[in-house]
Amino acid sequence: MEPTTPQFDPVKYKNTTHDQWQEAADAWFRWSPTLNKWLGNATEKMLAMAGISTGHHVLDIAAGAGEQSITTAKKVGPSGEVLATDISSNILEYAKKLAEQNGLSNIKTKVMDGENLTLDDETFDAVISRVGLIYFPDQQRALKEMLRVLKPGGKIAAIVYSTPEKNKFFSIPVSIIRNRAKLPPPLPGQPGPFSLGAEGVLEKAFEQAGFINVKSELVDSPLQLPSASACVQFEKESFGALHQMMSNLTNTEKEAIWEEIERELQTFESETGFTGPCEMIVAVGEKP
Template sequence: METQLEQIRDLQKKTWNQSSPGWRKWDELTMDFLKPVGEEIIQKLKPQGDNYVLDIAAGTGEPGLTIATMLNNGKVVITDLAEGMLEVARENAVKRGIKNVETVVCDVSELPFQDNMFDVISCRMGFMFFPDMLMAAQEMIRVLKPGGRIAASVWNGPDKNLWFTSAMSSVNRNMTLPPPSPGAPGMFRCAEENLIADLFSKAGFKNISQKNIEGKLNCGTADVYWGFASEVVGPVVNSLSMADDALRQKIKSEVYKTINDTYPDGKVAINFSANVIYGEK
């Protein structure tokens, strides 16, 4: 891997390990938030029986853990770049009594698996953070069996994902952050229409389809939203780590005002929009 890509990978690993305590704390809310996307991935993949499944960039374990409960004699290998995230995934597996799973810390661009190993690959909200997305897709098709199925999800644009911009817009107003390099990993890097579908095609996948999924982050209160945003949402977490107490409090006050003005009835349920892309080898 090129030095620049290695640097991006190492930064991603540091970022997600830094965020893993927040993911552990807010796992129930986060998994409820992402559940509609995971359900669509599972619906597309139709895992069953003795399928051997690879869940890439799985974080705290979904949708891999749910897929594992659908298999009779099959198994799910749950991977992530960050060991801290996989620690939470293992804890979740134990809590749910799921035993047909294995966790592997690895880089998607250098998957430590033989060719043609897996029947199914899932990747929920991972592609936008991969240093080289085409290389990642090529690795996925390499380890997928002929006829195997893949489904991945990515966020649509920021205007359709207020759960992110409600906090990040205040961060951007109050902090001078370095602009990302063109093509650098980021939350909405894959929002361009058909970007992942075209990437799948270049990698060699066929029978490609795409579906829009919408849902809500059901926070209930501004307090819960701030806790989630400031402890789980990577770019917000990273930015706040560079702010002093006074600036952090100013940003927090602005975010509370935004949320309370948007949801004056106190019932905070913030929209999200994502795409699920399916393909076959």
């Protein structure tokens, strides 16, 4: 009798992801200035490709602490509106806080699963998602939901990581943890940071969901910090995916892994600080 092939459990994965972001919400908010510097160029490219302008109603999927929601709200102005959604209620509290700090009243927040949008058809001019779509268990379902809530001619724009080779600040920790924790390769259909990063994969996903005029651009997005130690601190506090991979290890084993990660990341240190290689794909599609 052949052994049963392990199957990816999307419900368990989603529950675990929810819990991780509930816990990481405070850290993600505290690192907002780093996120803005790191992903600012890709975010501006995403908003430009989506054609977002004054008066638009924009849906932000997997908005997190809402740093990109703030940028969007400033573009659409008082006559427009941004709805920031996420599965984590804790992290959306920080999105509200960030909006208040910026004196913005045109941002609303709502706890929502991106695969099951509790929104009316054809109500948004644009949908954006920054480094969120990669973690959806059913990416097609999520994309089709985004298509449904867009007005005809409306656009979706998303940012995802490209390949592991181009994102060593993240892929090196993933590789070390996978090796140390003796984890098997990702199961078929399992989401993750590089699940949409291979050439043409994101574009094909958009087209399969029903979008037209699909285009993409690569954006060099180096993660710049004072040191490799600071990068480890950032990932240790904010990257739930890494903690999920280490969930069955002891604290001693985890600390040993973080030490190995820091040693490896020191390769990217120089006299001017730490520059972690990172490349993003920004893609856009249009509703017929």
